[in-house]
Amino acid sequence: MWDIITGELLLTLPDHAYPTAIAFSRDGAKIATGESCKYERPHLRVWSAQTGELLQAFPSFSGMVKKLSFSPDVHKIVIIHFSENREMAEIWDVESGELIQQLTVDDIPLTDISFSPDGKKVLAGDYDGNLKLWDAETGELLKMWIGHDPNKVTTVGFSPDGTKMASGGEDDMVKVWDMKTGQLLQTLYQVTIYSLAFSPDGNYLLGGSYSSSSSDSGDIFIWDVNSGEQLVRFRGNHILSRSVAFSPDGGLIVTSGSDGSAKIWDVSEFIKDSFVQRWSLY
Numbered sequence: 001m002w003d004i005i006t007g008e009l010l011l012t013l014p015d016h017a018y019p020t021a022i023a024f025s026r027d028g029a030k031i032a033t034g035e036s037c038k039y040e041r042p043h044l045r046v047w048s049a050q051t052g053e054l055l056q057a058f059p060s061f062s063g064m065v066k067k068l069s070f071s072p073d074v075h076k077i078v079i080i081h082f083s084e085n086r087e088m089a090e091i092w093d094v095e096s097g098e099l100i101q102q103l104t105v106d107d108i109p110l111t112d113i114s115f116s117p118d119g120k121k122v123l124a125g126d127y128d129g130n131l132k133l134w135d136a137e138t139g140e141l142l143k144m145w146i147g148h149d150p151n152k153v154t155t156v157g158f159s160p161d162g163t164k165m166a167s168g169g170e171d172d173m174v175k176v177w178d179m180k181t182g183q184l185l186q187t188l189y190q191v192t193i194y195s196l197a198f199s200p201d202g203n204y205l206l207g208g209s210y211s212s213s214s215s216d217s218g219d220i221f222i223w224d225v226n227s228g229e230q231l232v233r234f235r236g237n238h239i240l241s242r243s244v245a246f247s248p249d250g251g252l253i254v255t256s257g258s259d260g261s262a263k264i265w266d267v268s269e270f271i272k273d274s275f276v277q278r279w280s281l282y
Contacts, residue, residue, distance in 0.1 A: 001031070001049065002262070011052045021065050025074040030055065030094070032077055034065025044068070044079060046094055058097050067112055071119040071136075076100065078122050078136075080110045089113060089124065091136060101139040112155050116179075117162040125153025125167055131177075145182055147175060154194045159202040164225065166205055168193035174207055176225055186228040190221060195244045197253075204231070208241025208255055220244070220255060222267060232267060 001011040013033060021034035031047045043065050046056040063082030070077055078091045089103040089110060103122060113124040115136065122134045129148035134141055147153055148169025155168045164185065165177040174193050176186040193207040205225050209218040218241050222232040236255050243256045251268035 011049070013047050013052055018064075021068045021079075023068050023070055023077075024049065025070045026072050027074055030070070030074060032068050032070060034068050034079060034081070036064030043081070044077070044092070046077070056094060056097050058092055059099075067110070069114050070094075071115045072117055073119055076115075076119070076136075078103075078113055078115055080113050080124070089122075089134075091122070091139075101136065103134045103139045104141045111153050114157050116158050117160055123156050123158065123165055125156045125169075127152040129153060129169060129171070131156065131165075131167055133182075143182055147177075148173060154192060155196045157196050157198060159198045159225070160200060161202055164198075164202065166196050166198065168196055168207065174205070174223070176205070176228075186223075186225065188223055188228055188230070190230075191219065193221070194218075195241055197245045198225070199246045199250045200248055201250060204246075204250070206244050206246060206253055208236060208244040208257075210240045218257070220253070220265070222253075234265075236263070 002008060003010055016033065016035055019033055019035045023032045029049055031049050034044050043060060044058040045054060048055055066080040068077055068079045075094055076091050077094060080087065080089050087109050089105050090099060091101040093100050108126045108128050110124045110126050113122060115122055120136055122136050124132050129146055129151050130144055131147040131153060132141060133143040147167050148171045151170035153167055153169050157166050163179050165179055168174045170192050172190060172192055174188040174190065175184060178185055191209045193209050195208040197206045203225055205223045207221040218236055219233055220236040220241065221230060223230050241255050241257050245254050253265050253267050254262060256262040
């Protein structure tokens with residue numbers, strides 16, 4: 001873990017053979033990590049973000065943790081993982097380390113997963129371009145609809161107030177949906193987006209893309225959610241932007257990429273290339 005202003009390395013979480021997923025809790029107090037390993041040890045663990053102390057080690061299972069996300073109240077974690085030659089989506093209790101709910105899934109692999117802001121629903125996308133919405137309490141699949149047919153869904157997320165959902169796909173589209181009705185509100189045509197994040201006020205959508213050229217960089221985009229207008233586009237200096245996020249005040253964004261770097265950009269005035277900080281992850 002690094003200091004966002006100085007880039008100073010603050011914390012290293014030990015004993016990870018092959019980390020595959022990581023997430024901060026909303027309050028910033030906990031970090032969840034998932035991995036793939038052949039050893040008889042937990043694949044899913046929760047740590048203190050302040051001290052690095054191991055707070056919870058969940059029961060071991062075969063396979064790997066593919067994606068994970070904290071619930072807004074930090075009491076639960078939803079994960080996608082492989083176990084016994086099949087993919088599963090599960091919700092675990094952070095305090096007790098017990099399995100709470102198994103979500104109803106089919107044979108189509110899931111690509112991304114996220115809790116709604118109220119923690120009552122879970123949204124995921126799959127390789128066939130479908131979007132799926134579950135009841136987090138019962139595990140019941142509430143709704144499934146075609147979002148990016150016939151291409152896979154690359155990323156999903158909720159607006160902070162829970163009224164909208166966003167998805168990106170390999171059909172080179174980003175779509176914004178109404179949470180209650182599932183109605184399509186906006187379609188943004190660009191390139192394949194692999195990471196999405198709403199601004200804290202829900203008015204803007206941030207996306208990170210992929211460049212097929214090893215000598216080029218994937219672009220970073222910001223759109224107006226209500227009008228669909230592209231406000232910002234600039235080179236992110238990552239071939240693939242794996243993760244993007246807004247700062248709590250919405251004035252900064254952070255991007256991390258497959259090149260092993262994390263970068264902070266000032267977008268408060270939507271000035272292109274207002275690069276603030278960079279440091280190496282390796």
